[in-house]
Amino acid sequence: MDLDRALQRLFGDDEPEHVGSGWLSGTLAVFLGTLGLGAVACLRWPQLLTSPEVRALLPLPLVRATIELVIGVAFLLGLLSTLLRRRKVLGATGMALALLAGGGGGGQVPLPGALPATPVYLGLDWFLLNILLLTLLFIPLEKLWPLHRRTVFRPGWTTDAVYFFVSHLLVQGSTLLTLMPATVFFRWAVTPAVQGTVRGLPAVLQFVACAVVADLTEYAVHRLFHRLRWLWPFHAVHHSSQAMDWLAGSRLHVVDVVLTRGLTFVPLFLLGFDTAPLYAYLVFVSLHAVFIHANVSWTFPRWVEALVVTPRFHHWHHAIEAEAIDKNFAVHFPWIDRLFGTYYGPPGQWPAGYGIAGNPVPEGFAAQLVYPVRPGR
Numbered sequence: 001m002d003l004d005r006a007l008q009r010l011f012g013d014d015e016p017e018h019v020g021s022g023w024l025s026g027t028l029a030v031f032l033g034t035l036g037l038g039a040v041a042c043l044r045w046p047q048l049l050t051s052p053e054v055r056a057l058l059p060l061p062l063v064r065a066t067i068e069l070v071i072g073v074a075f076l077l078g079l080l081s082t083l084l085r086r087r088k089v090l091g092a093t094g095m096a097l098a099l100l101a102g103g104g105g106g107g108q109v110p111l112p113g114a115l116p117a118t119p120v121y122l123g124l125d126w127f128l129l130n131i132l133l134l135t136l137l138f139i140p141l142e143k144l145w146p147l148h149r150r151t152v153f154r155p156g157w158t159t160d161a162v163y164f165f166v167s168h169l170l171v172q173g174s175t176l177l178t179l180m181p182a183t184v185f186f187r188w189a190v191t192p193a194v195q196g197t198v199r200g201l202p203a204v205l206q207f208v209a210c211a212v213v214a215d216l217t218e219y220a221v222h223r224l225f226h227r228l229r230w231l232w233p234f235h236a237v238h239h240s241s242q243a244m245d246w247l248a249g250s251r252l253h254v255v256d257v258v259l260t261r262g263l264t265f266v267p268l269f270l271l272g273f274d275t276a277p278l279y280a281y282l283v284f285v286s287l288h289a290v291f292i293h294a295n296v297s298w299t300f301p302r303w304v305e306a307l308v309v310t311p312r313f314h315h316w317h318h319a320i321e322a323e324a325i326d327k328n329f330a331v332h333f334p335w336i337d338r339l340f341g342t343y344y345g346p347p348g349q350w351p352a353g354y355g356i357a358g359n360p361v362p363e364g365f366a367a368q369l370v371y372p373v374r375p376g377r
């Protein structure tokens, strides 16, 4: 909780947080100012801080305009907060970050024409892009249809934010480790005839097949993480969240991520799906995985809940209730759990709480990283 305490000491006060108190404008100013400064750093040191795949995806003029807008709004909101709030540190920090980003060149930092490939890079651009899109999408959803009324800054949020940051920053390593088991150990099993048949299927069918095959593997790996005593502590980290929201799904131990993704990719690699349906599936996974953890009270018609995983289904997987333990392993299709007898979901009901009985996993990214291998755990 050290980061939590540091932020509380820096920004915390006993003033109210309602609209008009300068809290929201100040918090947004710090958030946007940080994003703006990060984006300017990406423009200044693109070889070190950005990934070639993300660079190729983003239209530069739009990126530049967005950076200018973010910096400008951060400054104005910071100013507004300093006018509204007795303690000025939130607003002043937002303004200072915006000024630093502007002074660093803003959205107009020139780029060299062609960037030579770098062997090692960080995905700061990947992080900025995702945090901006996901907060824009999920914070309003969770405010409009909350399952539990609470702020973004609930206990444990800094831990999850660090997971989100680190996993995006290290995108190069995690992609490499995802592809490795398939490409290194299973290249011998590639069958051109099978791959030809798969690629002959319409793209929509390939997308669905991709999701089904991936979820069958994920189901098996997920169940092993729950079943095997030596594997469970790595996955227990994911279950240690006592609050479910869009950010809570980020809490995944590196061993959990690498094993699950690496093994899930093996059948996808062998079946040789076309790039378009495979990439469409990757976009779907990344949004769906965030959605099923979200703090939204949505319930869907019975047939939808039987067909695809909804927040209610996955919230039961995280439930503290004894009858829900070791249930609902599927990530996309709940009927896989029905098929194997591990389905749980009393109609219309939500869990009373989340986490692991006795709360054995410590709080904080570093403590959770070593938790599974700590002697005398």
Ligand SMILES: [Zn+2]
Binding pocket: 222, 226, 235, 239, 317
């Ligand atoms: Zn689990």
Ligand SMILES: [Zn+2]
Binding pocket: 238, 249, 293, 314, 318
């Ligand atoms: Zn989960």
